[in-house]
Amino acid sequence: MNSLVLNNITKTFDKGSVLAVDNVSFSVKEGELFGLIGPDGAGKTTIFRILSTLMLPDKGNASVLGYDVVKDYKKIRNLVGYMPGRFSLYQDLSVKENLQFFATLFGKSIEKNYDIIKDIYEQIKPFSNRRAGKLSGGMKQKLALSCALIHKPKILFLDEPTTGVDVVSRFEFWEILKKLKSQGITILVSTAYMDEAMKCERIALIQKGKMLGLDTPQKIIESYPMKLYGAKADDIYSLLKDLRNYDQVESCYPFGEWLHVTIKNPNADGLEVLKTFPNSSTHQNLEVKIIEPGIEDNFIRLMNTSDNSRDNN
Amino acid sequence: MNITEANITNNNGLLSKEEKEPVIICKDLTKKFGDFVAVDHITFEVNKGEIFGFLGANGAGKTTAMRMLSGLIYPTSGQASVAGFDVYHKQEKIKKNIGYMSQRFSLYDNLSPLENITFYGGVYGVPRKEIKERSRLLIEQLGLQNEANKLVASLPLGWKQKLAFSVAIFHEPKIVFLDEPTGGVDPITRRQFWDMIYEAASRGITIFVTTHYMDEAEYCNRITIMVDGKIEALDTPGNLKRIYNENSINDVFYKLARKATREE
Numbered sequence: 001m002n003s004l005v006l007n008n009i010t011k012t013f014d015k016g017s018v019l020a021v022d023n024v025s026f027s028v029k030e031g032e033l034f035g036l037i038g039p040d041g042a043g044k045t046t047i048f049r050i051l052s053t054l055m056l057p058d059k060g061n062a063s064v065l066g067y068d069v070v071k072d073y074k075k076i077r078n079l080v081g082y083m084p085g086r087f088s089l090y091q092d093l094s095v096k097e098n099l100q101f102f103a104t105l106f107g108k109s110i111e112k113n114y115d116i117i118k119d120i121y122e123q124i125k126p127f128s129n130r131r132a133g134k135l136s137g138g139m140k141q142k143l144a145l146s147c148a149l150i151h152k153p154k155i156l157f158l159d160e161p162t163t164g165v166d167v168v169s170r171f172e173f174w175e176i177l178k179k180l181k182s183q184g185i186t187i188l189v190s191t192a193y194m195d196e197a198m199k200c201e202r203i204a205l206i207q208k209g210k211m212l213g214l215d216t217p218q219k220i221i222e223s224y225p226m227k228l229y230g231a232k233a234d235d236i237y238s239l240l241k242d243l244r245n246y247d248q249v250e251s252c253y254p255f256g257e258w259l260h261v262t263i264k265n266p267n268a269d270g271l272e273v274l275k276t277f278p279n280s281s282t283h284q285n286l287e288v289k290i291i292e293p294g295i296e297d298n299f300i301r302l303m304n305t306s307d308n309s310r311d312n313n
Numbered sequence: 314m315n316i317t318e319a320n321i322t323n324n325n326g327l328l329s330k331e332e333k334e335p336v337i338i339c340k341d342l343t344k345k346f347g348d349f350v351a352v353d354h355i356t357f358e359v360n361k362g363e364i365f366g367f368l369g370a371n372g373a374g375k376t377t378a379m380r381m382l383s384g385l386i387y388p389t390s391g392q393a394s395v396a397g398f399d400v401y402h403k404q405e406k407i408k409k410n411i412g413y414m415s416q417r418f419s420l421y422d423n424l425s426p427l428e429n430i431t432f433y434g435g436v437y438g439v440p441r442k443e444i445k446e447r448s449r450l451l452i453e454q455l456g457l458q459n460e461a462n463k464l465v466a467s468l469p470l471g472w473k474q475k476l477a478f479s480v481a482i483f484h485e486p487k488i489v490f491l492d493e494p495t496g497g498v499d500p501i502t503r504r505q506f507w508d509m510i511y512e513a514a515s516r517g518i519t520i521f522v523t524t525h526y527m528d529e530a531e532y533c534n535r536i537t538i539m540v541d542g543k544i545e546a547l548d549t550p551g552n553l554k555r556i557y558n559e560n561s562i563n564d565v566f567y568k569l570a571r572k573a574t575r576e577e
Contacts, residue, residue: 038499039470039471039497039498039499039500039502040469040470040471040497040498040499041469041470041499042499136371136372137371137372138371138372160497163496163497164371164416164493164496164525165371165525166369166370166371166525166570167370167525167527167563167566167567167570168370168566168567168570168571168573169370169371170525171567192496192497192498192499193526194500195563207499236532237511237515240508240511253501253504254504254507254532255528256527256528256529256531256532256561256562257531257550257551257561296500299500300500300501303499303500303501304501
């Protein structure tokens with residue numbers, strides 16, 4: 001069964017001049033951990049606002065747990081938990097008061113629903129009396145999640161919960177999400193970190209309001225149409241420039257320690273091409289290998305082939 | 314791979330060992346807020362033209378350290394000089410010789426790209442005539458001809474960040490401090506941004522950068538990882554991976570930062 005269904009959702013701003021979401025359709029199954037993957041300006045937040053009934057779409061329709069986002073908005077609001085990208089709790093209320101406030105809004109008590117937030121809230125409990133505005137980023141994130149969960153929603157909307165958060169806290173946060181999923185909560189989460197896509201069951205890649213692809217992370221990776229090679233040398237920047245200027249190279253991007261390279265001729269032995277390009281002898285410790293593509297490789301590829309790639313070359 | 318110090322400096326396009334010219338020198342630099350030791354005796358040098366990655370968990374003390382080095386707050390103890398100027402006595406000189414860009418504060422949204430360049434160029438004392446000539450060139454290089462007179466607010470984030478970086482180095486500072494410059498930016502623009510960083514470094518501008526993207530940490534010549542106010546590790550990405558026996562900086566970072574006992 002689907003918990004969320006979007007059909008051809010379109011949303012524009014500024015009297016139609018800004019196309020934020022462009023004919024987007026997807027559905028999320030009950031109990032699924034589904035990721036919206038895309039950079040700033042992709043339309044992720046607009047999708048969340050439409051689904052959480054805070055904004056009306058221009059075109060198309062969407063339903064949450066079978067309820068229409070326009071007609072049945074009151075029903076939906078009781079069933080979803082929404083953690084916006086920007087910290088939206090009351091800065092002048094304490095940790096405890098914020099939680100109390102959100103529980104009361106939904107006519108619930110903290111005590112009765114404590115089991116669902118226990119693991120998360122215990123970590124900030126020592127600071128119960130601190131004002132929310134005085135919390136650290138990681139603690140704010142945990143409080144916001146607790147407040148979004150205290151009424152025991154069936155679906156959780158998390159808009160970039162890990163933006164600006166360090167590697168360790170990001171890892172912990174995804175562990176929390178896995179636990180929530182195991183309790184049967186459907187989760188729609190957005191992120192600009194491509195590595196987090198692997199932690200979702202299915203993902204939608206979006207860019208400038210358009211869907212670039214939708215599948216399991218594994219399938220998306222497997223759909224990469226080319227052979228991908230890695231190259232590195234002592235002076236990686238000059239290797240990058242040389243490879244980009246080489247006419248047999250189709251694309252070349254830095255990926256951490258390695259450059260990821262594709263070759264124009266699909267039948268050529270890419271390893272050989274990369275070992276013997278014109279300036280290859282000037283590069284010290286040149287190494288090449290075949291590389292498994294990742295989500296980010298696919299994202300870049302899809303960005304370049306989509307119509308909206310005018311500023312990406 | 315066995316990397317000797319000599320080829321570390323050479324292979325990254327830096328000056329050779331003899332010519333190494335430190336532009337940031339830090340010795341036991343410490344900042345306390347009351348009893349809280351935000352930055353705890355950090356010691357390091359950054360060389361001219363180096364891309365220096367300054368990593369750490371949220372709350373590790375990165376921002377405080379950067380604020381001391383950019384002349385915004387005084388250290389409690391220890392010594393440091395930036396671009397040859399002492400952080401206790403020459404704060405204003407330091408500010409003139411550095412550039413700064415962060416994800417949050419970079420440009421004025423209500424000014425156009427051209428106006429932002431003119432404004433910042435003026436603040437840093439670039440002659441009017443020069444601003445006029447170079448700003449036009451810069452707009453061209455960035456491909457912003459059609460946007461030159463529109464408000465910055467209307468630009469996509471990626472363009473804003475590229476423009477912000479260009480503005481931060483418009484006065485040709487010795488060092489530019491970049492505080493999470495690529496947060497939320499799409500993967501292609503993120504890489505274009507790093508092309509600009511490489512280019513600036515190859516011209517001799519020292520890059521001091523923080524990031525939460527661990528693949529970007531791999532692009533740095535050397536990186537430090539701060540944990541609870543102290544420098545826990547400082548080396549090239551390759552050496553760190555070797556020393557900690559991990560495949561990526563992400564894993565090295567996780568190994569070190571997991572031990573942190575404090576948050577922001």
